[in-house]
Amino acid sequence: MDAIVKNFPAGGQEQVKDKAQQPIRPTQQEAEEAVRTLLRWAGDDPAREGLLDTPTRVAKAYRELFAGYEQSYQEVLGRTFEEMSGFDDIVLVRDIPFFSHCEHHMLPIKGMATVAYLPNGPVLGLSKIARVIEIFGRRLQTQENMTAQIANAIQDTLKPRGVAVLIEAEHMCMEMRGVQKQGSRTLTTTFTGEFKTNPTEQARFFTLARNR
Numbered sequence: 293m294d295a296i297v298k299n300f301p302a303g304g305q306e307q308v309k310d311k312a313q314q315p316i317r318p319t320q321q322e323a324e325e326a327v328r329t330l331l332r333w334a335g336d337d338p339a340r341e342g343l344l345d346t347p348t349r350v351a352k353a354y355r356e357l358f359a360g361y362e363q364s365y366q367e368v369l370g371r372t373f374e375e376m377s378g379f380d381d382i383v384l385v386r387d388i389p390f391f392s393h394c395e396h397h398m399l400p401i402k403g404m405a406t407v408a409y410l411p412n413g414p415v416l417g418l419s420k421i422a423r424v425i426e427i428f429g430r431r432l433q434t435q436e437n438m439t440a441q442i443a444n445a446i447q448d449t450l451k452p453r454g455v456a457v458l459i460e461a462e463h464m465c466m467e468m469r470g471v472q473k474q475g476s477r478t479l480t481t482t483f484t485g486e487f488k489t490n491p492t493e494q495a496r497f498f499t500l501a502r503n504r
């Protein structure tokens with residue numbers, strides 16, 4: 293199946309949030325009871341031996357898979373390096389793998405992100421780009437919003453001349469269920485600053501991102 297290419301504009305309907313707004317959390321016991329309900333909904337018996345510890349494990353796994361709600365991109369991106377501030381050309385980190393979950397079905401999204409920016413003074417530690425992807429990936433997402441959130445977070449904190457984000461991902465809700473199109477991939481991009489206004493910079497981004 294052909295990939296879908298979408299350009300999701302920065303600063304669109306999705307505001308960049310720092311720590312996600314926190315509703316009142318249910319207790320561990322309530323979360324485990326909800327898992328028992330879903331086990332019964334699936335057709336199994338939560339009281340059988342093999343499933344006795346499953347609610348505890350699922351609650352623990354959810355803490356890990358959705359840890360992004362507890363994390364702040366501003367903390368991660370707050371630490372920059374000034375001593376390389378003479379460097380003003382493109383910095384691009386390619387093919388950063390991530391997992392997320394779609395907000396429609398809570399099923400996994402498996403993808404790769406490529407992120408570039410044009411420094412305007414300070415530069416980021418390279419791992420911080422991957423950490424920002426983890427923060428937004430470990431929340432319930434649409435691919436479009438995740439792409440824009442990563443770009444806007446870097447633009448808002450680092451204030452570079454431009455940011456470019458390309459995400460290519462597979463959605464298990466389209467592969468394992470529903471329309472069942474295995475192997476289809478969705479591409480989304482967000483450009484800010486010079487990557488948005490200067491076609492040459494945008495073309496350089498695609499050359500570096502896609503050439504093997």
Ligand SMILES: Nc1nc2c(ncn2[C@@H]2O[C@H](COP(=O)(O)OP(=O)(O)OP(=O)(O)O)[C@@H](O)[C@H]2O)c(=O)[nH]1
Nearest residue numbers: 394395396397433434435436463465466469470471
């Ligand atoms: N735009 C967008 N859509 C997504 C994303 N992840 C999942 N979806 C889509 O969300 C839509 C939800 O559609 P609905 O008709 O409300 O739900 P559904 O009956 O489960 O839809 P089907 O998946 O077609 O069976 C589906 O078309 C999914 O493919 C995403 O990241 N971005």
Ligand SMILES: [Zn+2]
Nearest residue numbers: 394396397465
């Ligand atoms: Zn889905």
